[in-house]
Amino acid sequence: MHCHAGAWERGAIMLKQLKIENFTVFPKADLQFASGLNVIVGENGCGKSHLLKLLYAISFENTSQGKRPNAQEPNKEILERRYAEKLRGVFHIDDLSYLSVKDLALSYMPAMGADGQVDEKAYVEASFNNTRSWTVDLSYKDETQSTCFEYNEDEAYDTCKSGFAVDHSSIDVIINTPPKKWDNVLPVFMSTRELLTIYSGFVSIYDSHYLEFDETYRDTCILLGLPLLKGKRKQQAKEMLKPLEKAMGGKALLRNGRFYLSTPDKGEIEIAMVAEGQRKLAMLAQLIATGILLDNGYLFWDEPENNLNPKLIKVIAKVILHLCDNGIQVFIASHSLFLLRELEILSKHDEFKQVESRYFSLRLEDNGSVEVEQGDTLYDLQTLVLLDEQLLQSDRFMELGD
Amino acid sequence: MFSFPDTLSASIYDQWKSRIRFESAFKDGNKKDDCSKGTKAVDFIVLDDKTLWLIEVKDYRNPQKRKKTIPKPSKLSCLIACKIRDTLSGLVVAKMNAKNSNEREFALQALKKEKIRLVLHLEQSKQHPQIIDPVAIQQTLKILLKKIDPHPLVVDANHSHSVKWSVQSKCPKDQELYENNGSPIFTNFEHYS
Numbered sequence: 184m185h186c187h188a189g190a191w192e193r194g195a196i197m198l199k200q201l202k203i204e205n206f207t208v209f210p211k212a213d214l215q216f217a218s219g220l221n222v223i224v225g226e227n228g229c230g231k232s233h234l235l236k237l238l239y240a241i242s243f244e245n246t247s248q249g250k251r252p253n254a255q256e257p258n259k260e261i262l263e264r265r266y267a268e269k270l271r272g273v274f275h276i277d278d279l280s281y282l283s284v285k286d287l288a289l290s291y292m293p294a295m296g297a298d299g300q301v302d303e304k305a306y307v308e309a310s311f312n313n314t315r316s317w318t319v320d321l322s323y324k325d326e327t328q329s330t331c332f333e334y335n336e337d338e339a340y341d342t343c344k345s346g347f348a349v350d351h352s353s354i355d356v357i358i359n360t361p362p363k364k365w366d367n368v369l370p371v372f373m374s375t376r377e378l379l380t381i382y383s384g385f386v387s388i389y390d391s392h393y394l395e396f397d398e399t400y401r402d403t404c405i406l407l408g409l410p411l412l413k414g415k416r417k418q419q420a421k422e423m424l425k426p427l428e429k430a431m432g433g434k435a436l437l438r439n440g441r442f443y444l445s446t447p448d449k450g451e452i453e454i455a456m457v458a459e460g461q462r463k464l465a466m467l468a469q470l471i472a473t474g475i476l477l478d479n480g481y482l483f484w485d486e487p488e489n490n491l492n493p494k495l496i497k498v499i500a501k502v503i504l505h506l507c508d509n510g511i512q513v514f515i516a517s518h519s520l521f522l523l524r525e526l527e528i529l530s531k532h533d534e535f536k537q538v539e540s541r542y543f544s545l546r547l548e549d550n551g552s553v554e555v556e557q558g559d560t561l562y563d564l565q566t567l568v569l570l571d572e573q574l575l576q577s578d579r580f581m582e583l584g585d
Numbered sequence: 586m587f588s589f590p591d592t593l594s595a596s597i598y599d600q601w602k603s604r605i606r607f608e609s610a611f612k613d614g615n616k617k618d619d620c621s622k623g624t625k626a627v628d629f630i631v632l633d634d635k636t637l638w639l640i641e642v643k644d645y646r647n648p649q650k651r652k653k654t655i656p657k658p659s660k661l662s663c664l665i666a667c668k669i670r671d672t673l674s675g676l677v678v679a680k681m682n683a684k685n686s687n688e689r690e691f692a693l694q695a696l697k698k699e700k701i702r703l704v705l706h707l708e709q710s711k712q713h714p715q716i717i718d719p720v721a722i723q724q725t726l727k728i729l730l731k732k733i734d735p736h737p738l739v740v741d742a743n744h745s746h747s748v749k750w751s752v753q754s755k756c757p758k759d760q761e762l763y764e765n766n767g768s769p770i771f772t773n774f775e776h777y778s
Contacts, residue, residue: 562724567724574662574722578657581657
């Protein structure tokens with residue numbers, strides 16, 4: 184992988200690598216990330232969102248505890264508990280055993296341990312860079328911050344078999360190597376739908392009732408409510424907000440716990456009355472205006488193209504690359520050939536040439552497992568179902584005749 | 586109808602005798618293994634100062650014809666990749682073994698060039714000019730052939746991009762985009778032994 188110096192050299196902590204074994208639909212995968220844009224493609228059910236959520240959960244927990252008053256150094260006990268809770272919350276599951284491959288009834292043999300026993304653990308290892316002078320040497324462990332955890336399912340599995348409820352308070356995650364220090368930025372997760380319409384009171388209701396929303400909704404709503412930037416960083420955000428505000432025809436405004444679109448000609452419009460695509464842009468704009476998405480951090484965005492017409496997809500493609508250029512490490516999962524092409528076109532422009540990219544294609548095997556192909560360009564991938572389907576549609580069109 | 590400026594040498598490679606012999610060497614109707622299915626070939630080879638251009642033409646304008654002889658769009662890139670592979674190996678053989686001196690010399694000159702460019706001329710019906718997304722074809726070609734040419738071109742008579750030759754649409758109804766009609770296989774290439 185080619186690693187350009189820019190974003191890494193800014194000293195930001197970023198995800199470098201993710202190794203997983205027996206995790207959801209992935210028997211084994213080793214993903215190496217770019218400091219800028221990371222694009223995941225693949226059919227429905229291939230685990231794109233799983234990857235985004237896993238990376239989000241890890242980066243979230245590598246930060247959140249360190250932000251508390253009197254925070255301790257990262258340690259095994261805290262992280263094991265927090266990872267387990269976060270994984271349950273983000274994947275919206277009661278039982279962590281759902282995260283292991285065997286629960287998907289795959290037909291292939293799970294990994295065998297050295298003793299010949301079936302290894303039913305899900306294994307995850309995420310590596311971050313954390314030095315200012317990071318060099319391309321993935322094996323030089325002293326310069327990496329590593330988070331490894333195994334999901335220990337023995338207890339949960341026995342419980343399931345005997346029909347008992349899983350003890351939610353049990354620690355089901357085993358940390359092998361805790362990170363050496365806390366990360367300093369909270370990651371952002373943007374799901375396929377906008378959250379501005381459900382924002383009002385959402386966090387309070389989420390915390391006091393059981394809702395069928397995963398925890399990323401709660402986390403992102405909290406970020407949406409952060410105070411807006413002031414001073415120099417506000418100016419920086421203003422530049423990035425320009426294309427979004429032009430496309431929305433106004434500015435996102437949070438007043439008394441509700442979102443509005445503030446427009447020059449029609450005044451303040453309640454966000455529910457604004458088109459869904461514009462609400463999505465407004466959500467992105469608000470996260471930029473608060474500074475959470477500005478110059479340092481992570482953005483995990485599931486299907487950014489959802490509910491957007493091509494004109495607006497063009498706008499968000501540019502904003503995504505601006506974010507990367509500013510130092511945000513962006514991970515998107517997409518089904519949109521239009522978005523991918525737009526990103527490719529923009530990446531040739533001088534202003535974005537330095538943005539490092541990485542592409543991942545998730546390929547569904549006959550046995551139901553998923554293999555990961557990866558490369559620095561879209562063309563390093565052999566499996567691009569999006570393209571194949573586009574041409575298969577041409578076949579069907581052609582059969583209609585003129 | 587293709588028109589080439591004087592600065593380019595062009596040849597209808599598909600009609601080379603050595604190409605036909607090369608194909609027959611790998612063809613045996615009685616056998617069904619991979620080595621007996623024959624070879625494929627691009628339609629044109631064009632040479633300029635430094636570049637070997639391999640050109641394939643696909644004409645999807647005639648609905649009757651396209652059902653019978655033209656590959657489905659989803660199979661097109663793979664077919665072209667095979668044509669490129671077989672043409673390059675065919676050129677090596679022609680350079681060494683072609684009995685026709687024009688073919689041998691053309692192959693020799695072709696293999697002296699510094700780079701290879703791939704071009705697909707893709708013509709579609711006026712009623713449905715974008716049934717096949719040319720960019721999708723270009724992207725799949727790029728995936729398959731990036732080690733040969735990282736920037737393959739997909740062009741048509743009206744959008745010829747940076748290619749140095751021109752194409753005129755002769756008869757959209759029932760004729761091929763190009764026809765030999767007794768015209769020489771070689772254009773602007775003078776080698777007579």
